[in-house]
Amino acid sequence: MPQQPAVLRYGAGGLPVYRAGMAPPQLATRRQLRADGLSTAGLAPAAWLHYSAHHGICPLYERAAARPVRPLTPRQREALAAGRALVGTAPCYHCRVRRGVVNDQSRALCDECGPIVRAAERIRAAAEAEAHERMLVDDRAAATAWAREVLADPATVILDTETTGLYGSYAVSVAVVTTTGAVLLDTLLNPQVPIPAEATAIHGITDAAAAAAPTFGAILPQLTEAVHGRRVVVYNEAFDVGVLTRELKRHFGAADAERAEQLAAAWLGSARWECAMERYACWYGDWSNYRGDYTWQPLRGDHDALGDCRAVLRRLWAMAGEDAGVLAGHRWPGPKAMGADRPDPVRWPATASDRHGISQSPGTP
Incomplete structure (x- = not known):
């Protein structure tokens, strides 16, 4: 080569x-x-x-x-040594006069300011921790007071739906109960769309079971009677209200979508909607530093509209405390006796009409 x-x-x-x-x-x-x-x-x-x-x-x-190369003079050697001594240091961010070693946050503290700043940081951290603990206590107390108020309010009802999915879904069942457990409404619904297999795997409602059920529009008068002018407590209010909004728009919007949106808003505005999930998160107290908020807790119901309403009711009693029944004027047992301290769902007795139709007579838990 x-x-x-x-x-x-x-x-x-x-x-x-x-x-x-x-x-x-x-x-x-x-x-x-x-x-x-x-x-x-x-x-x-x-x-x-x-x-x-x-x-x-x-x-x-x-x-x-x-x-x-000319050799360095003594002054040059001193200057070079002084410069090398400054490697890894920076002006003190506290006094701005002396220098200190740069820490992990790319900040420097001199030897004189270090103890002062660290002591102040410990005091501030302790004050922040105390304020945080006080916030947790106050929020739990506020959630307890809310639960007691809800249970004592005769206008309170609890609503839950099962749906065809998480996004853009329609209702396949709806239930409404009072704080005494009386069933105002409990029915399967025909969503008029196929029920995905993954949704059926959760709540067990199939297309065949829903086919013979009434549509949302057919039970709307009974639902209106159950919630109109009332305080409606929902576990994850945003989701269920979103489902109801979608159903109402479909019901009212055959000819005019804008008019349907107005009618849906008016219907929802006839009741006061409150989220039990957010209140329970405050009561439970699982704080997330990453999100800067409380972590939502799963309901642990049985994915049945009526069963989940009763699961919400158990959560309310747990939040309210053992003596809430006396304060509310109810002669109910405390939350432990109701199974509020158990993660598994407690099945309450229900009549056949309760399970698959509209029950006009209050049920007894």
Whole structure:
């Protein structure tokens, strides 16, 4: 194989560009000269060296023209040592006068300010922790007061739906109960759309079961009677109200979508909707520093509209406390006796009309 020529090409100023390792010995790079104690000060490049396959080149100088590097003076050595001593330090962010070692937050504290700042940070952290604990206690107390108020309010009802899915879904069942457990409404619904298999796997309602059920429009008068003018408590209000809004728009919107939206808003505005999930999260107290809010807790119901209403009722009794029944004027047992402290669903007795039709008579838990 023939040997490649030493000169690859000619570059700036017409100077030759040598291949790596093939430059004449009288030429050297700046680093090579520095290693030999020589300086390139005042020298112009005599050639170029192609040292990298990615077109990297550096200048080459005549060794004979390079002068010895002058030794550092004592003052220069002192300045260099002082500069090296500053590596890893920065002006103190507290006093802005002295310097300190840079910490993990890219900030520096001098030796004098460090103890002062760290003591202040400990005091501030303790105050923040105390304020946070006080917030948890206050929020739990507020949630307890809310639950007691809800249970004592005779206008309170609890609503739940089962749906065809999580997004853009329609109702396949709806239930409404009072705080005493009386069933105002409990019925399967025909969603008029196919029920996905993954939804059926959760609540067990199939297309065949829903086919013989009434539509939302057919039970709307009974639903209106159950919630109109009342305080309606829902576990995840945003979801269920969204489902109801979708059903109402479909019911009212056969001819005029804008009019349907107005009618749906008016219907929903006839009741006061409140979210038990958000209140229970405050009572439960599982704070998320990442989100800066309480973590929502699953209902742990049996994915049945009536069963989930009763699960919400158990949550309300648990939040309200053992003596809530006396305060509310109810003669009910406390939440433990009702199974509020158990994660598994408690099945309450129900009549056949309760389970698959509209029950006009109150049920007894």
